Amino acid sequence: MRVWAVANQKGGVGKTTTTLALGSLLAASGRSVLLVDLDPHASLTRSLGVPAEPVPRGVVELFDSPPASVGSLCRPVRDGLDFIAAQPALATLEKRSATRPGMGLALMRALDSLRHDLDHVLLDCPPTLGLLMVNALAAADRVVVPTQTEPLALHGLDGMRRTVQMIERSRRRPLPVSIIPTLHDRRTRVATDSLERMREQHGEAVFDGVIPVDTRLRDPDHLRQASPEGSRGLGAYARALDWLLGTDHAMELAA
Ligand code: ADP
Numbered sequence: 001m002r003v004w005a006v007a008n009q010k011g012g013v014g015k016t017t018t019t020l021a022l023g024s025l026l027a028a029s030g031r032s033v034l035l036v037d038l039d040p041h042a043s044l045t046r047s048l049g050v051p052a053e054p055v056p057r058g059v060v061e062l063f064d065s066p067p068a069s070v071g072s073l074c075r076p077v078r079d080g081l082d083f084i085a086a087q088p089a090l091a092t093l094e095k096r097s098a099t100r101p102g103m104g105l106a107l108m109r110a111l112d113s114l115r116h117d118l119d120h121v122l123l124d125c126p127p128t129l130g131l132l133m134v135n136a137l138a139a140a141d142r143v144v145v146p147t148q149t150e151p152l153a154l155h156g157l158d159g160m161r162r163t164v165q166m167i168e169r170s171r172r173r174p175l176p177v178s179i180i181p182t183l184h185d186r187r188t189r190v191a192t193d194s195l196e197r198m199r200e201q202h203g204e205a206v207f208d209g210v211i212p213v214d215t216r217l218r219d220p221d222h223l224r225q226a227s228p229e230g231s232r233g234l235g236a237y238a239r240a241l242d243w244l245l246g247t248d249h250a251m252e253l254a255a
């Protein structure tokens, strides 16, 4: 089982879109995949058709009262794709439980019990460096960092890399970083300059393609259908997936 945290300390950079796109593509290529919505804003949960409230079972239970079988919290999305919903109570989780010992590893422990049932877990992180993001990074064997190609985003990227180094030191295990340039508009000078700087500063850690601005990517149903021929945006995500997996045409292989 591989666990990828999709994280960036900035909001609106395409984390949730990237989680759903990569997760759907992985499922369409025949893998069994779980998405976990760790953001109290619950955009992933809502884009998968679950209303904001009430959500009786979800991520909060993983922390507050882990059930004997974590599988009971999973909801089906499509063949091979399940998700665990975020609940509004996630927003206060930090206050309620940050001081409880071992809380930083709660998610890792819960996911461990699914190790034999899943090929892949994607964690959609909140944009703040708190208990939820720390849990995600502690559980992850890779962090995927969607980053908008604009000057301010480059600063955010430095912050994210310092956070990853901190996690690596405390868990004494490397946490590889994979940066995906998102919402790229190649017609603007500021975007192409920022992309160039991103590649200069972070080299091999940056995906050699980009995810373009594509309105089709705003439609969760389009993302869920996961046909890379369906849009420029999903085609770009399929190439990003190959880059992450180190494969050629993972999607075609499955077809
Ligand atoms: P985050 O999870 O980092 O806050 P989202 O994935 O929710 O970011 O994206 C923010 C907004 O931008 C959403 O409305 C989403 O639909 C839209 N969006 C994300 N990626 C793209 C893209 N490549 N092209 C067009 N719109 C996008």
Ligand code: MG
Residues within 6 Å of the ligand: 015, 016, 017, 039, 043, 044, 124, 125
């Ligand atoms: Mg989000």
